[in-house]
Amino acid sequence: MDDRIGRLRHKHHNIKPRSAAAQDGSNIKLLDCDLGIENHVTNIKSHSAAAQDGSNIKLIECGLDIENHITPEILDEIQNVGNVYRLSAPMGHVDSHAPVSSLVNCLEASHMEEPDIKMNKEMSGQGGAKDHESSKDSSKNVMPTDYFSKEPTCNSNVQKLACTIGDVLIVDDLFAARSVVDKLQGEYRHHVHACDTEVADIDVKKESPVGHGRVICFSIYCGPNTDFGNGKTCIWVDVMDSNAELLGVFKSYFEDPSIKKVWHNYSFDRHVLANHGITPAGLYADTMQLARLWHSGRKGTGGSYSLESLTSDIEAMNGVHKWDRKTLMKKTSMMDLFGTYKIKKDGTQGSIKFIPPVEELQTSEALRDKWICYSAGDALCTWRLWESLHGQLSKRHWIFQDKVQGSMYTFYDKYWRPFGELLVEMEGHGMLVDRPYLAEIEKVACKEREISIQRFRRWVGEHCCYANYINVTSDAQIRQLLFGGFYGVEMCRSFKVPNIDGYIEEGKKAPLKYRSINICGIGKKLPCDLFTSGGLPAVSMQALRNLAGKVSVDYLTADDEEPFIPGEADAILTSAGAQGSQKLDDLHQEDLSAYGQAYSAFGGGHEGKEACRAIAALCEVSAIDTLISGFIQPLQGGDIIGPDNRVHCSLNLNTETGRLSARRPNLQLELRLLAHLANCKSMLEAFKIGGDFHSRTAMNMYDNVKKAVDRGDVLLEWEPKEGEDVPPAPLLKDVFASERRKAKMLNFSIAYGKTARGLSKDWKVSLKDAQATVDLWYKDRHEVRDWQEMQKMNARSMHCVHTLLGRARHFPRVSGSEFMSGRIERAAINTPVQGSAADVAMLAMLELWRNKELKELGWKLLLQVHDEMILEGPSDNAPYAKDLVVKAMSHPFDGKNILRVDLAVEAKYAKNWYAAK
DNA sequence: TATAGGCGCGCC
DNA sequence: AAAGGGCGCGCCTATA
Numbered sequence: 037m038d039d040r041i042g043r044l045r046h047k048h049h050n051i052k053p054r055s056a057a058a059q060d061g062s063n064i065k066l067l068d069c070d071l072g073i074e075n076h077v078t079n080i081k082s083h084s085a086a087a088q089d090g091s092n093i094k095l096i097e098c099g100l101d102i103e104n105h106i107t108p109e110i111l112d113e114i115q116n117v118g119n120v121y122r123l124s125a126p127m128g129h130v131d132s133h134a135p136v137s138s139l140v141n142c143l144e145a146s147h148m149e150e151p152d153i154k155m156n157k158e159m160s161g162q163g164g165a166k167d168h169e170s171s172k173d174s175s176k177n178v179m180p181t182d183y184f185s186k187e188p189t190c191n192s193n194v195q196k197l198a199c200t201i202g203d204v205l206i207v208d209d210l211f212a213a214r215s216v217v218d219k220l221q222g223e224y225r226h227h228v229h230a231c232d233t234e235v236a237d238i239d240v241k242k243e244s245p246v247g248h249g250r251v252i253c254f255s256i257y258c259g260p261n262t263d264f265g266n267g268k269t270c271i272w273v274d275v276m277d278s279n280a281e282l283l284g285v286f287k288s289y290f291e292d293p294s295i296k297k298v299w300h301n302y303s304f305d306r307h308v309l310a311n312h313g314i315t316p317a318g319l320y321a322d323t324m325q326l327a328r329l330w331h332s333g334r335k336g337t338g339g340s341y342s343l344e345s346l347t348s349d350i351e352a353m354n355g356v357h358k359w360d361r362k363t364l365m366k367k368t369s370m371m372d373l374f375g376t377y378k379i380k381k382d383g384t385q386g387s388i389k390f391i392p393p394v395e396e397l398q399t400s401e402a403l404r405d406k407w408i409c410y411s412a413g414d415a416l417c418t419w420r421l422w423e424s425l426h427g428q429l430s431k432r433h434w435i436f437q438d439k440v441q442g443s444m445y446t447f448y449d450k451y452w453r454p455f456g457e458l459l460v461e462m463e464g465h466g467m468l469v470d471r472p473y474l475a476e477i478e479k480v481a482c483k484e485r486e487i488s489i490q491r492f493r494r495w496v497g498e499h500c501c502y503a504n505y506i507n508v509t510s511d512a513q514i515r516q517l518l519f520g521g522f523y524g525v526e527m528c529r530s531f532k533v534p535n536i537d538g539y540i541e542e543g544k545k546a547p548l549k550y551r552s553i554n555i556c557g558i559g560k561k562l563p564c565d566l567f568t569s570g571g572l573p574a575v576s577m578q579a580l581r582n583l584a585g586k587v588s589v590d591y592l593t594a595d596d597e598e599p600f601i602p603g604e605a606d607a608i609l610t611s612a613g614a615q616g617s618q619k620l621d622d623l624h625q626e627d628l629s630a631y632g633q634a635y636s637a638f639g640g641g642h643e644g645k646e647a648c649r650a651i652a653a654l655c656e657v658s659a660i661d662t663l664i665s666g667f668i669q670p671l672q673g674g675d676i677i678g679p680d681n682r683v684h685c686s687l688n689l690n691t692e693t694g695r696l697s698a699r700r701p702n703l704q705l706e707l708r709l710l711a712h713l714a715n716c717k718s719m720l721e722a723f724k725i726g727g728d729f730h731s732r733t734a735m736n737m738y739d740n741v742k743k744a745v746d747r748g749d750v751l752l753e754w755e756p757k758e759g760e761d762v763p764p765a766p767l768l769k770d771v772f773a774s775e776r777r778k779a780k781m782l783n784f785s786i787a788y789g790k791t792a793r794g795l796s797k798d799w800k801v802s803l804k805d806a807q808a809t810v811d812l813w814y815k816d817r818h819e820v821r822d823w824q825e826m827q828k829m830n831a832r833s834m835h836c837v838h839t840l841l842g843r844a845r846h847f848p849r850v851s852g853s854e855f856m857s858g859r860i861e862r863a864a865i866n867t868p869v870q871g872s873a874a875d876v877a878m879l880a881m882l883e884l885w886r887n888k889e890l891k892e893l894g895w896k897l898l899l900q901v902h903d904e905m906i907l908e909g910p911s912d913n914a915p916y917a918k919d920l921v922v923k924a925m926s927h928p929f930d931g932k933n934i935l936r937v938d939l940a941v942e943a944k945y946a947k948n949w950y951a952a953k
Numbered sequence: 954t955a956t957a958g959g960c961g962c963g964c965c
Numbered sequence: 966a967a968a969g970g971g972c973g974c975g976c977c978t979a980t981a
Contacts, residue, residue: 797968
């Protein structure tokens with residue numbers, strides 16, 4: 037099936053499982069476990085070797101004792117490359133294999149990427165055999181020139197395809213089907229089989245393949261050294277309509293776990309086949325995941341990991357076996373093959389292409405052959421892509437725990453292949469959702485939303501005649517209204533909005549669907565301290581809150597009786613006094629300090645309050661919107677609910693750092709991993725002691741805070757004990773609130789590579805002051821700085837960094853100035869942290885999934901959301917299952933915990949998600 | 954009128 | 966010159 041699905045389905049990723057209530061009568065409970073990574077100190081040390089490209093000397097110069105770790109294979113590779121890698125140890129950390137892994141990647145890069153860069157140039161230019169000759173000696177991967185010809189050598193559409201109709205055995209009767217299955221499961225059972233289905237009755241943009249879609253044909257290719265009759269190597273099976281029974285003939289084949297099957301985006305095909313009662317087994321590889329592991333940062337439109345995109349990519353196909361390259365053809369898209377222009381009424385050709393329904397392609401006499409080639413070509417391309425990526429990943433060393441564990445293909449076999457199966461199972465299993473309950477919630481939320489909108493419009497109406505037309509969810513319109521005329525926002529601007537009350541424009545007879553309105557600034561200069569990256573005043577929740585203050589929306593009583601005293605508030609606020617506010621509070625039993633910056637901007641008093649309340653109402657709308665569109669609606673959407681009435685998410689591994697796109701890693705976890713990766717003594721200790729991490733950070737940053745803590749003047753944190761209702765001393769977070777706030781900000785920012793420059797902008801302090809604060813943070817965390825410098829150096833010299841498990845993220849080779857922009861440096865710092873968090877979460881999931889006892893007890897992994905796992909199972913054995921889960925999760929490294937310190941796991945069980953929280 | 958890309962935002 | 970990572974969504978604009 038077309039692989040665009042992987043990309044188009046991303047709508048479902050956003051499902052926020054947090055709101056899902058699994059309810060299944062009385063028998064189901066959720067086990068909710070927090071995976072907290074305790075401060076496991078391991079001997080993985082931050083390495084400090086940097087390799088730089090030198091010139092033509094074969095030399096490894098190295099201040100570290102790394103030779104011992106270099107395997108003969110690696111040495112062989114090093115010596116086969118005529119470049120120099122100079123390893124130095126600027127920072128004093130030694131004893132690490134990271135340099136080796138970096139070196140290996142660097143070496144690979146040298147004989148994989150460089151030649152390709154040249155060849156790419158040739159392709160865009162004249163491209164000839166001569167040019168290739170010249171680059172031959174620098175590369176052992178020089179390919180025949182015809183491999184690079186992007187344009188097919190003949191004009192017929194059919195021959196543009198990866199195979200021709202003559203290569204394809206068309207199976208459309210029982211006899212042929214049985215004979216093919218016999219060969220597949222007999223003679224060719226040890227081959228690698230690439231499979232692909234074509235599916236009708238599904239809208240991949242909207243629907244989950246779980247419970248949607250019908251297979252109309254499929255194709256199988258198991259390598260060039262096969263013959264299914266008359267030298268035909270591709271199999272194409274028609275299972276549409278009257279041929280539907282043929283699918284059943286292949287059931288045993290698809291379900292045979294001993295046959296190695298390769299798919300591109302396995303998830304889709306597997307779910308669709310499941311709709312026909314077939315449970316495919318024997319997953320050998322998913323080429324989409326292989327490609328993600330091979331290179332995590334593919335960009336571009338049309339689905340960077342689509343079969344089409346990958347098979348068109350010279351680098352991706354670089355590992356295809358030599359004798360295949362000559363005949364290699366990329367997959368051609370459906371649009372290119374079958375897209376036709378609509379003919380307009382006047383007979384001219386339109387500009388919009390459309391593709392006939394797949395059933396039509398298959399039955400139309402004119403198109404059928406082309407369709408068969410297209411479909412069969414998918415299996416062929418998948419097979420070749422697998423061959424290529426298998427070859428390439430097999431050449432990359434996988435280094436983990438200071439040892440070469442095998443190749444990155446070993447990594448795939450060990451982790452991502454089973455993880456892929458696990459994810460597909462989770463998707464298929466889905467989650468029972470209390471839809472009536474959600475519907476009720478939605479009703480209430482919408483009602484409150486409407487009230488808040490009205491509240492806001494009422495206020496807008498005093499300043500703008502289009503109050504009813506304004507789209508309150510449009511940041512552009514809100515920005516125009518609040519800041520028009522200031523901060524570089526023009527005074528007035530027109531917007532196209534739905535014509536809700538049938539306004540008829542001048543000169544028109546009937547109302548149009550849309551009309552334009554002119555939104556002007558309210559004319560008061562509101563203070564603004566937050567700006568968007570584009571330099572415009574921000575209208576984010578935080579920005580709005582600054583304006584509104586902490587006031588509640590106060591829907592019903594808009595304090596109409598409140599006497600309006602002009603100037604009153606100005607006096608109060610400019611005296612900026614706690615006393616001033618206090619006085620007023622006494623007068624009105626109201627805390628005026630709750631009002632935000634809009635209060636005085638509107639002259640205080642009634643106007644000021646109204647402005648604050650209106651803006652607060654806007655905040656309310658925004659909050660409700662995130663709730664509704666974030667999860668209340670997606671969880672009820674018919675498109676993801678299968679016939680089993682369960683919600684089926686789409687879980688993708690398709691992110692740069694390797695985390696699931698449906699999941700949201702918890703920052704604390706990431707901070708812990710940073711502590712671990714950098715082997716930062718101070719942070720590890722802070723986590724070990726527990727308590728308020730940010731307060732502790734503040735204490736370590738500021739001497740006066742530390743002294744106050746030491747003297748017992750303030751408490752780092754306080755847990756009420758029996759008989760105590762007041763802390764024996766004030767808390768740090770109250771006394772040194774601003775210090776703690778800064779510490780907290782830094783804790784969250786540093787892991788992402790935020791610079792002093794960025795902080796100075798945020799805090800509106802000088803660069804120098806910001807830098808000083810950052811330095812304070814690093815004061816007792818110098819290991820973090822060293823580690824970050826290491827990562828940056830690796831990114832610069834090796835063009836990649838690694839996660840805990842040894843997955844690489846590659847960076848493009850860019851010029852020095854581009855590198856200096858910092859984007860890559862920041863990613864280099866962040867990826868090991870985010871990516872390692874993803875690694876650990878994956879390991880924990882695999883551990884649970886593989887646990888036989890849990891399976892026998894009837895417990896299934898439902899979802900994983902940030903650092904939590906959610907399982908579902910029978911309540912009678914829940915306490916026991918909980919213990920099993922804790923045990924499994926605290927030993928996520930193949931049933932062991934290779935870390936020096938325990939992984940702390942908290943687990944709870946409850947009837948549903950809400951109860952667990 | 955449909956679609957793609959840019960931007961701003963919320964979330965972790 | 967800019968300097969916070971990645972992701973998904975909704976709005977807006979340009980384009981055909």
